[in-house]
Amino acid sequence: MPAKTKIVSAYDSLPSAEKKVADFILKDPKRASLMVINDIAKAADVSVPSVTRLAKKLGYDGFMDFRVALAECSSESITMDIEPLRDDDADTVAVEKLFISSMRCIEETLKVLDAAKLSKFCDDIIASRRIVITGMSASGYLARMSAEYLALLGIDAFACTDPHLLRKHANHMKDGDLLVAISRTGVTKSVIDAIRISHAHKAKCAMISNNVSSPVSSLCEYFFCTARIGDIKTIMGRETNISQYVLIETVAQVVAHKVRTTTAF
Numbered sequence: 001m002p003a004k005t006k007i008v009s010a011y012d013s014l015p016s017a018e019k020k021v022a023d024f025i026l027k028d029p030k031r032a033s034l035m036v037i038n039d040i041a042k043a044a045d046v047s048v049p050s051v052t053r054l055a056k057k058l059g060y061d062g063f064m065d066f067r068v069a070l071a072e073c074s075s076e077s078i079t080m081d082i083e084p085l086r087d088d089d090a091d092t093v094a095v096e097k098l099f100i101s102s103m104r105c106i107e108e109t110l111k112v113l114d115a116a117k118l119s120k121f122c123d124d125i126i127a128s129r130r131i132v133i134t135g136m137s138a139s140g141y142l143a144r145m146s147a148e149y150l151a152l153l154g155i156d157a158f159a160c161t162d163p164h165l166l167r168k169h170a171n172h173m174k175d176g177d178l179l180v181a182i183s184r185t186g187v188t189k190s191v192i193d194a195i196r197i198s199h200a201h202k203a204k205c206a207m208i209s210n211n212v213s214s215p216v217s218s219l220c221e222y223f224f225c226t227a228r229i230g231d232i233k234t235i236m237g238r239e240t241n242i243s244q245y246v247l248i249e250t251v252a253q254v255v256a257h258k259v260r261t262t263t264a265f
Contacts, residue, residue: 002072002111002112003029003058003066003069003070003072004025004026004029004070005108005111005112005212005225005227006058006059006212006213007022007025007026007058008227008228009210009211009212009213009225009227009228010022010057010058010211010212010213012185012211013185013186013187013211013213014054014057017046017047017050018046018050018053018054018057020044020045020046020050021040021041021044021046021050021051021054022054023044024040024043024044025040029070032067032070033067033070035067037051037052037063051063054066057213058212058213059212059213084097085097085098102240102242104227105226105227105240105242105243106227106242106243106246108227108243109225109226109227109243109246109247112225112227113224113247117224118224118250118251118254119254120222121224121251122251122254122255122258123258124178124206124221124222125150125155125157125178125251125255126155126255126258126259126262128156128176128177128178129156129176129177130156130157130158130177130178131147131155131156131157131158131177131178131179131180132157132158132159132160132166132169132170132173132177132178132179132180132198133146133147133150133157133158133159133160133179133180133181133182134159134160134161134166134179134180134181134182134191134194135161135181135182135183136161136163136183136188136190136191138184138241139182139183139184139188139241139244140159142182142241142244142245142248143159143160143161143180143182144159144161145248146159146180146182146248146251146252147159149248149252149255150252153255154259155255163190166190166191166194167190167193167194167197170193170194170195170197170198170201171197171201172201173197173198173201173203174201174202174203175201175202175203176203177198177203177204178203178204178205178206179194179195179198179203179204179205179206180205180206180207180208181194181195181205181206181207181208181209181220182207182208182209182244182248183207183208183209183211183214184209184210184211184228184241184244185209185210185211186207186209186210186211186212186213186214186215186216186217187214187215192214192215192216195207195216195219195220196216196219199216199219199220204221204222205219205220205221205222206220206221206222206223206224207220207223207224208224208226208244208247208248209223209224209225209226210225210226210227210228210244211225212225224247226244226247227243228240228243
């Protein structure tokens with residue numbers, strides 16, 4: 001995943017000092033890719049350890065690894081960096097901006113999506129003994145939709161959107177089962193706990209999230225990071241799940257294709 005995309009994905013979960021570093025880098029990634037760590041810290045008005053912590057939080061071994069990644073994508077534009085919505089925008093202008101944001105959000109998700117890994121994920125969906133799909137709040141709607149799609153294909157999948165029941169289900173997960181978690185923030189406590197419990201019980205785990213630095217990403221056999229639209233969070237108070245919806249639709253269609261192909265012989 002491109003370094004800038006990782007920064008945008010993790011931005012809302014960063015502490016203030018690391019946000020300052022992120023702001024500086026996103027403003028001029030090409031310049032940042034040519035600077036030493038002390039200069040970046042000085043320019044962002046933070047300590048050197050804050051720069052290092054950001055690099056490691058994004059999955060890099062250290063600052064040098066992070067700087068190399070920045071250099072590799074410094075010539076690219078940040079897909080989410082588009083003309084923001086303004087209070088004085090006419091409705092027609094707002095509609096156009098939101099549609100463009102949604103399209104770019106999906107494009108950004110496709111850019112970082114590992115199609116081969118998604119295919120293997122679909123294989124595991126078909127092969128799993130049972131599948132528990134979870135999500136809280138608005139993500140719960142996507143969880144229920146996902147379970148319905150798979151159930152229509154004859155796959156033993158059901159949605160659990162209650163935190164207390166989710167913990168009970170997680171405690172009964174075992175090898176051969178699959179837990180699929182949908183979380184825009186990637187830090188919902190009940191979802192994180194369910195992944196940790198299911199992983200400990202040898203069940204496979206998958207997560208779809210807007211947060212590349214979710215604390216349980218390393219416990220998931222499959223972790224798909226989806227892009228978000230900042231404007232939506234500003235207006236609605238929560239992030240959009242448009243890219244997650246498209247990803248789930250894609251998974252359902254790939255699974256259906258695999259099932260149909262397998263049963264045809």
